[in-house]
Amino acid sequence: MHHTGSLLASLLLLSGCASAGAPWVELGGERYKVEIADDDAERASGLMFRDEMAIDHGMLFIHDREEPQAYWMKNTRIALDILFFDNERKLVAQQRDVPPCSLGDRCPPYPSNAPARYVLELNAGEAARLHLQDGAELRLGPDIAPAP
Secondary structure, eight states: OHHHHHHHHHHHHHHHHOOTTOOEEEETTEEEEEEEEOSHHHHHHTTTTOSOOOTTEEEEEEEEEEEEEEEEOBTBOSOEEEEEEOTTOBEEEEEEEEOOBOSGGGOOEEEEEEEEEEEEEEETTHHHHTTOOTTOBOEEOTTSOOOO
């Protein structure tokens, strides 16, 4: 088991350098390079401990099933827009301008209030800049397999 862990770590390090084929999503006519969090460990760490994120970047969380989601900002240092999408990748909920939180386990949750399968985190202000309305469609680039 340790072997696959270190191999995975090496691959993650390598993938950080090769931005040429970086996965991307399109939303509101804009394209964002995204990091993918599609397992429990990646979803749990998310954007923790980052001091900044490039304006055209984001993180896409892919959940195992469509269900109500709640995100929190524990150890997150940048304000974010948290956007929730259903199985059809339609925007069903938005939590805009969510502030960083340094309260550890006392950080408040930000719920989707609707079943969601995909969650996109962008820098705070992006949803307002794009004038996002519920129902907006998230387009996945070819490197991202849609959830089965």
